Amino acid sequence: MKTHTSSVRFWTLAVATVTSLSVAAACTSTGTSTGTSSVSPSGTELWSQHCSRCHNIRSPSEFSDSEWDAVMLHMRIRADLTGGEARSILAFLKASN
Numbered sequence: 001m002k003t004h005t006s007s008v009r010f011w012t013l014a015v016a017t018v019t020s021l022s023v024a025a026a027c028t029s030t031g032t033s034t035g036t037s038s039v040s041p042s043g044t045e046l047w048s049q050h051c052s053r054c055h056n057i058r059s060p061s062e063f064s065d066s067e068w069d070a071v072m073l074h075m076r077i078r079a080d081l082t083g084g085e086a087r088s089i090l091a092f093l094k095a096s097n
C-alpha cells in the first residue's frame, strides 16, 4: 500500500517535470532564434566556448589555413556547431594564425 502511493506520487511528479521542461524548451528555442539574429557571439567567443570542451584549446597559430579547413570539417560535427558558428570560428582562426 505504501509503495503504491509513492509510485503514484513519482509518476505525477515525473509528468509535471516533463511538462514544465517542454514548456521551458519551447521558450528557450524562441528566445535563442531571436537572440542569434540580433546579438551573435564572435568567432573568438565561440572558439573559447566550444573548442575547449573536449580537449585543451588549440591555438590558431598551430595550423595553417588549409589545415584549419580540414580540422573544422571534423570539429564542426563534434562540437555540433551551426554553419554560421563554424564559419565565424574558422574566420577567427585564419585571421589569427
Ligand code: HEC
Binding pocket: 047, 050, 051, 052, 053, 054, 055, 058, 071, 074, 075, 076, 078, 079, 080, 089
Ligand atoms: C565533442 C568533443 C569535441 C569538441 C567540442 C571539439 N573537439 Fe576537437 N577533437 C575532439 C577529439 C575526440 C579529437 C581527436 C580525434 C579526432 O581527430 O577526431 C579532436 C581533435 C582536434 C584537433 C586535432 C589535433 C591534432 O593534433 O591533430 C584539433 C586541431 C581540434 N580538435 C580542434 C578543435 C576546434 C577548433 C574545436 C571547436 C570548433 C574543437 N576541436 C571542438 C573532440 C572535440
